[in-house]
Amino acid sequence: MAKPLALFGGDRAVTVPTAELWQRPVQKEKEVVCRVIDEGFLSGTGHSVAKEFEDRFRDFIGCRYVLTTSHGHTALASAFFAAGLGAGDEFITPAVGYLGSYAGALHMGARPMFCEIDPQTLLMDPDDVERRITPRTRVLNPIHFWGHPCHMDRLLAIAQKHRIIVVEDAAHAHGSEWNGVKIGNLGHIACFSLQGITPGGKPIAAGEGGIVATNDRELYERALIYCHLHRAGALEELTNPVYRQLDGELLGWKWRAHPLALAIGLVSLETLPYRLERFEENRERLFGKIEGLPGIRPVRNYPQARGVELYGGLRFIYDPDALSGLPPARFAEALRAEGVPIRWHALGHLEHLRALYTRDLPGLWGPGHPGPANQPLPRYKQGDFPISEGMRERVFGLSGWIQPAEGLIDQIAEAFHKVVERHRELL
Ligand SMILES: *Cc1c(COP(=O)(O)O)cnc(C)c1O
16 A cells, blocks of 8 residues: 555655656857847848848747747737638637637638537647538647647648638647658648746747748748838738738738847757657656556657657646545645646636637627627527536646756656555545
8 A cells, every 4th residue: 555645644745846857948049139239130030140040940840830929829820810710710729729720810800600629639629620611621730738739630631621720729839740841841831939938838938929830832932921021022922912912011920039039049949859869768667657547647748759748848637536535626635635737627718618708798899890790799608518517626737857856756656556546535
């Protein structure tokens, strides 16, 4: 029998520090930032550090075209425009999703049609996507949550069958792979975020920033004209005879990234392969020690996928029925008493239950707005997505580690074993 539970006065299973010990190369960041300041390049894209970042990221992903933007959500908005989305069109995005993922589509007047998640992977469920396609569906918007790739074979096949475009939210998925191909080099168009600071921020972090990646020349040119007012060399670069007639302001948005942010992003990109490998090693060590325990199951990638869980960390699905009905809050309390920094309610946001779709909000959208003015947003209610809603109480999160303290992973695994073995005492 495992030792007594810390919750009842036993010794804590975790005695070493639980903080991430890997530190980002701050000195290197300062050097690159200072170089950019010395050059005086503080605004612009298409040359200098901005071009260097795009070139390096393109090499890393292996795709043909890369465009940096101010944020991940502006990258996504540009991709929705590139896909030809407009007022009254429908797009499918997961009910466990993120407003920032599809805000660009919403503001164009397109209608979010939510779909269920797969309760094993917590990602957009391709079977449910298929059921929700209508003649007005124009875009699929899968989110590779916590770096776990969605089922791209299924989604791309559905898209091909219905002649629709897949705009991937790869905000968490820099370096994630499907069938050995990096996300960003496989579908139609994928968008990354550079939000936060390494480690803990998006897998490549630059404070704020975003990236559009595609292999499709037309999608690239459309994203470019949408949001890159006065990009160096843009007009010479455009090949579409219609777009070439625009002037340097293109379509007027200026959603370029800040060069100082990209300087920091360059250093983050450099350390990504190292961080990824160490993180995976530690993840496998932990999962290997707790796999098969009743009641708590690590969320795995699809067998075709390599996940990059550097943002948001590891996920676990809890099954109270396997532990005599022990409520998840009590399970989490016992683990935290052992010193495990576990988070409950670690599932993403239930998008369909936002005020936007559940309440009357008179006057919110102007009377001439191309979407809501002519066609109100779809209305949703509790119970519309039973599978996604049913997961709300059942997902735990743990940050995962690039460099854990010596012995930490073993101690965390021991804590899980202890709480599971002695769960009846918690009832
Ligand atoms: C961070 C994030 C975005 C957008 O990124 P920003 O750079 O913050 O605009 C989009 N989707 C998801 C799931 C995210 O976590």
